[in-house]
Amino acid sequence: MTHSAEPMVRTENVHKSFGHVQVLRGIDVTVPRGNVCVVLGPSGSGKSTLLRCINHLEKIDSGRIWVDGNLIGYRQKGDKLYELHDKDVAAQRREIGMVFQRFNLFPHMCALENVVEAPTQVKGQTKAQAWRRGMELLSRVGLADKAGNYPSQLSGGQQQRVAIARALAMDPKLMLFDEPTSALDPELVGDVLDAMKDLARSGMTMVVVTHEIGFAREVGDQLIFMDGGVVVESGHPREVLTNPQHPRTRDFLSKVL
């Protein structure tokens, strides 16, 4: 179901602990559809956990998350919430693409096979449809000529671009990126960022955890600075980056800029 008036992502007072450690302490975030939200913050501030909660990889302790107007993990009837069945959770997850720091491609499959695996298995596309679309996606990330290469025959940056194409093959409404370039050699970062910028310009809604300030400036619509499980400061990237209001934001930016 599409609720076009709703933002693509909305979180309301999201809390998440691991044991005694409170990792998310009341996160309120709204990402309008078509926007790029860049999440910055020191290590351990809860950035990955937030993405993982949006994508059902972690269950929140309290609060609500909506993606495209649909409550994540629950169905609401009146005032009551009912947990979704696994099948419905899987359906929600299919609409959200995620790209991790490590690319996790299947090593025994070539680039194209990696891209078409999920749509043929899960979406029931015919081989021909999936392969045609897979080639389109590989072209889009600049890898049409590498379709037959195995991951071991690709650079880290190329593998990451295959991972992006693989996520896009499921036609997600929303793409989540968790430090997609931080495991890459510096000279390989640019091509991955270019693929992400291209995706941003095509209108995809994206939440991107990254320290790539240039990316935030160029395509970010919103920047969120997290520390200690809370959103310390947020706003347009240009404003936050040039005129951070909070001392913790200033301190962090002085280290990464």
Ligand code: ADP
């Ligand atoms: P970030 O991505 O900002 O570096 P994370 O969301 O990965 O932060 O982690 C935030 C905190 O939660 C850290 O203290 C981390 O050790 C802890 N944490 C994350 N995942 C788990 C887990 N599965 N079990 C226990 N603690 C975790």
Ligand code: MG
């Ligand atoms: Mg992280």
